[in-house]
Structure formats: C-alpha cells, structure tokens
Amino acid sequence: MVMDIGLFGTLRKLKVTSSSLRVDDDFSDRLNHHYSGILLLIFTFIISAKQYVGKALLVLEHVNILSKNQIIIYIITLTGQPLQCWVPATYTKAMEQYAENYCWVQNTYYVPFDSGVPKEHSERRDRKIGYYQWVPFVLACEALLFYLPCILWRLLNWQTGVNFRALSRMALEAQSLAQAEVRARAVHSMASHVHDSITLCGSRPKNSGCCRRIRPCLQQALCFLCSKRHGCYLSYLYLIIKLLYLANCAGQFFLLNAFLGTRQGELFGIELLTSMLSGRNWEESGRFPRVTLCDFWVRTIADNHRHTVQCVLVINIFNEKIFVFLWFWIVLVATLTGLSFIAWTARQLVPASRTRFVVDFIKLANGSSGGGGGGGGGGLRRGEARLARQFAEEHLRSDGVFVLRLMAANAGDVVTASVVKELWSAFKKRYSNCVYDSDIV
Template identity: 35%
Template sequence: MGEGYFPLVSPTAVEGILGAVPSISKLRGTNNDDWIDRLNHRYTTLLLIIFAVVVSTGQFVGEPIQCWCPAEFTDAYEAYTTYICWISNTYYIPMEETIPIDIRQRQDAEITYYQWVPIILLFQALLFKIPNLFWRFTHSASGLNLDKIVAMSEETQLGSPEDRAEAIKNLAIYLDKWLGTYQEYRNNIFIRAKKKAQTFCFFMCDRRGGTYLVGLFITIKILYMANVIGQFFLLNAFMATKYNLYGFEVIKSLIDNEPMMESPRFPRVTLCDFQIRQLQNLQRWTVQCVLPVNLFNEKIFIFLWFWFCLIAFLTAINLLKWIFYQLYQNNKVQYVKKYLKTNNVMNSGFDKKLCAKFSRDYLRSDGIFLMYVISKNSTNLVVSDLLRELWKIFKDKHKPRSNNIDDEPMMNSEKEPLDGNHLLHSSA
C-alpha cells in the first residue's frame, strides 16, 4: 500500500496546535474555593484538554487508519479506500466469527466514536469547568468581592509589619461593615423560625441570614458530584458500551494475569464496507483496516475511568464533610475560639460566653466560611490576625455597662433621663 495518504503536519503547525491550548494561568481562575474544587475544574479540565490535543495530533500527524487492499487496487484506489474508511464508520467483528451477510448486522456493529474523540474530550472539559463558572458569576451577589478579599489577604504577607497591621485593620473594618449591612434588624417569630430552619436547611441562600455563600458553595459541590457521575453515563452513550464497567474488566484481567485481548470498545483491527460506482455498476468491497489511534484512545479512557472514580470519591467525602460541618453548629464556635485563644484575647468568662455570640450572630456561617477560604488560600496567620481585629470591633460594641455613677445618665424621681428643661425648671 502506498504511503502518505494523510499529509504530514509540520513541526510549526504542531507547535501552533499546542499553543492554542489555554495556559494554566487562564484555566486556573481565582483561588476562592478549596483544593477538591480545583481538582475538578482546574486539573481535570487541563488533563482532558491535553488528551484532546494528543488524540488530535495522532489523527492529523501520520496515518490514523491503514487499510489492506486487494492487489488489483491502484494507488488512487488505495488512497480513496483509506479516506473513505476513515470518514465512514468501520465495524468490529472478532476474528473467530464469520462476517455476517446481512448489511444491517454489520451496521449494528459499527464504531462511530473514534473520529469524535477530541470533541468529546473537550466537551467533558467544559462540563468540569461549568460549576466553577457558575460559582464565579454568582458569589458576588453576597455583597462581597470574594476575589479581592482573598487577593488582599495574600498581599498582606508581603509588606512590612506596619503595613501588614494597617492592611489587616482596614480589611477588618471593611468586613465589619459587610457583616453589619446584611444583618436581621427584626426579631419576630418568623425571623426566629427562619433561623431555626437555616440550621438544617443550609441550602437556603439568604444574605441576611448569613447563609448565602455557604449555601451556594455546597450547591456547587453537588454540581461537581453530579457532573463526575454523569461523565460515566455520557461515555456510555458516546461509545455505545457499558463504560461504567470498563475499569472492573481491566482490574479483573490484571488479577487473573491475563493479557489485554482485542477490546470491543477500542478495536485496533476493524472492517470497512464501501461501494465504487463504475458507470451503472456498483461494486461493494469489504476491506480490513487498522486503527492505530485506538491504541491511544484505549489507554486514555482506561486512565480516565480510574481518575473519575478517584474524583468522585474525593468529591463525595468533601461534600459530606461540609454538610456535617454545617449541621453541627458547635464546630463553628470551636473554629473561631481556636484562633482567639491563639491570640490570647479571651481573658474572662464573659469573653467565653461572648465568643459564641461572636461566631453565631456576628460572623455567622458566611463570615466563618470567608475565614476558611482565606486560610486555604493564604495562611492561618492572616486569619488569626483578622479574627483578632474583628473580635476587638465586636467587643467594643458589646462592652458590659459601667458601674460608675458618673457614666450613668441623670435620672428624675420617675427614673427618666433628665434633659435640659428639667435643669432649667430646677434652677427657677
């Protein structure tokens, strides 16, 4: 068979293909989530794009398919056979089985996916990125620019001690205004019922209830979980096989020490039917073809099966951890108390009682979530200093009343504050 039916791509063109892949910095986005989320939307997305480039290179560099042709075929016939078998769907019949005479049985055995593998890999990458895009477009509705808060927290570690202390103080003042802006100013039976419901129904994204960011964050994690599970069903439909059992078959072959036989999912040797019109005569030919690209596809999809299982396991554990953390309210108080004790700012029994109010009524779920995000994307030292400043602001607002009589307002005999008119009448 002649060679070079598919034009070779020059090294410059290959560099152009690789250069078209988004850089890591563009895929990375901003650090306002945790590492499990980044494992989904950043590293898995990048991995799928790399695989798509590898498969595309295998299709456009060299010959993705080679067909055995009869001796009477000329070079033009061989070139036509190679092209027509690549763009049409070949079908797989095991060597020990007879090729069916019924054309419909051959069509039922067609392999329809191998030309579209790069597209499906890019589509999978997009699905892994969508929850992160939804998070980035919706978290700002909390009234807080989370990206800038995290960036400012990171920048505080680079300046002098004086600049750092000033930056932490300014950041605490800003957060105090944000926390105060979205507080409930009424305390009727409906507000109390809503607060009680939010203890268990943390998906209620309520800014004034202090659960918007946390509810949205857990919803995004549910989307990540649904996406990675849905990937198995997507590949089942794409390859028309039970892809969700693929990894178990590989494990079984490794345990039994059996060599990987010709895979019906990724066959290397297939059959191709095509017709050639000569005047009014139609000649039907059946040739045997080799798909070298399926050697790459098989290894890629084996790896992806195990990778998706790992991602699904870690995402499920992370989701359950966050749900438990929200249901068990004492965890939030202990989280804040740990940092306050580190700063030695809890010096009395009154401070210990006030710490619970500081955590539940002042910071609330969104404020503590913000501290968690800052700690995961900068250092615990920044969170410690920031909580110390917020504690000072909060404590100034909740100072115990002074026992000094000079600090108390003047009272009349009916225990009402005396104003200037009372003083004038007395002097008269």
C-alpha cells in the same frame, strides 16, 4: 537559547499570576474545575493533533514544493494517520487514499480474528465503531461540564458582598510583604471587608405580615436563595455547588458508558476490572480495537461493487489509554469531592464546630501576640469565652465563618489569625463594659 529564555519567563509569569491563591474554593473544587479541565484539554489537543494535523500534513507531503522539506516529512512521520488500511496491490495511491478517507468518515466494524466475517450487511452494521471521530469534541465537552459548577458559584457568590478576588489579592500581599506596617494595612483591609459584608447582609430589613410567617418554612427548603440576611447564603450555596460537582462526576460515568457503547447496566471501568481479574486480555475485548474492517461501494456503469478492506485504527492506541486513565481519574475526583462535601457539611451545619474554629483562631492570635489578657498563652477567660461564642454565632454567623475557613485553607493560618484578631478586637469594643472572670478555659 532565546526561545528557552522566553519559555521559562512565560512559565514564571504564569506561576506568579495563577489563581492558586483565590480564596473562593478548596482543593477538591480546583481538582474539578481547574486540574480536570486542563487535563481534558490536553487530551483534546493530543487526539486532535493525531486526527487532523497528521492528515493535513500528509496532504502537504504530496505538494512538490514541500516534497524535499525534511521538517515537514519528520512531522508527518511523528504524527502519522489516525487510520490506515491494507489494500490490494491493484489499488492506486488515489484509490488507497479514497478508501482510507471513506472508512474514516463512514466508520469501521470490529470482528475478532478467530471469527468469520459476517455475510449479512445488517450484522456488520451492528458491529460498527463510530466514536473515534467524536473523541476531541466529547473531551472538550467534558472539560466544560467540569467547569460549569465553578461558573455558577462565581456568578452567585457576589450577592453577599464578599469580593473573593479582592480578598485573594490582599491575602497575597499579606503573605509576601515583609514590612509590618504594609502587612498590617492589608490585614486590616481584609478584616474591614469581611466585617462590612456580613454586617450589611445582616442589616437587611425584615419582612412583615404573612411573609414573616412563611419565611422560616421557605428558608428550610430554599435557604441558599432567601437566607442572606440570616448569614447562611454562602454556606448553603457552596454545599449545593459541591453537590453539583458530585452530580457532574456521576454524569461523566454515564456519558462515557453511552459514548463507548458499554453493555447496559455495566460501567466501563467495572467492565475493565472484571476482564483483568478474570484473566482475559482487556486490550482485545473489542472496546478499543486496533484492527477493524471497512466496506465501501464503488459505482460503475454496470453495477455497484462492494470492497472490504482491513484497517488499523492507530488512534485507538491513544483513545484506550486516555479513557482508561480518565475513568479512574473521575473516580478519584468523585471520592475526594464526596469527602470534602461531608467535611464542609459537618463544619458549617454544626454550630459547635463553627464556634470551635473561631475560638481556636482567637487563641492562636492571642498566643502569637504574647498572651490573651493575662490568661497564659492565649487562653480565654470565661466571660470572653461566652463573648467569643456570641461573636461566632451572632456576629460572624455561618457565612463569616465560612469565609474565614476558606481563607485559612488557601492563605494559611497566620493570615487568617491576623484577620480574626482584627474582627475580634472590633467586636469587643462594642462590649467593653463586659466583666470577665479570672478563670481560664
């Protein structure tokens, strides 16, 4: 009972302190670096436990002091061995253990039951299956590859001065606090931080001479490195990170092909679907064989004797399910990431889309505060509409709108509308001498 209370308390703590409200990426990014990474680490733990924990506990089974410990025996039965071989009755227990250890280390080879065992050693060597020992390491490597773009993004996005961690904390406060004054202070802090970041980036000294003439050309090719002052550093960097996520998904397919030994020019999942559609039993295709053969030599004084034993790769039952699921999971992640990249490209590279986003939130903020200056439910006057376009394109610019979009996607429209209202009010004070029409747009 005490253990259950401690477990649920830990889970609640993890839920509260999770990074789900971190406003520096979207769901497709978290699907790559967070959910895919956790999934791969779980698979790594399962395979590692099957391979190494079961073998270690099997050794403990033969220790006299633990031979009567029912808990150890139960765990041994639960985990089992990754490989077990059928040996002749003349083998002793030590010989059987040696054969299984040797076959696990030196690989086995697959021959269908309806085919004869090859006599040539070279042909047996060509049929060898040598991936199962490396599965935990490959899965852990894949988890790291899914997380690398996120590391790169968080190493580079701070150069604009936008502190996404601080924005996450303030957004959480603004969402959870009921007092209007405390909530208003959190919103004001978020608006001030966004305003200071985009203002400082926009006030960098301009280059002169030949650098000023060369800069527009460099900006087109290396905009994510040289366009902080132009307000599009974050936007372009984020799109490049999206491309890295896509490149990682594509690389994962080739990694699985190379690791599993799929026929050249054919993806593992496509081969699987082809087998299923053609009516063949894909479980007996030889990709994850359950029953394999193993050769080992025993040195004697007179000569070396070769022994061939038949082994059961129990671990392949897990490997098969994991890699089949993983392949289709990568397809899903790649599809959602590609759609997200297209959506973000359209949002950030089209000026009209950026302006419409800002104007919509200004109207939302005006409507929630009881109307927009006599304009009937949050509408903008014509003069204000022109000023709003200037506010979006010249003041916020691409990076400011990008930060607000991420905030809306993670913290919600209410918090984002409050921040936009603060920024909009501060911007209008600088243009208080503008004359507005009475027309509503």
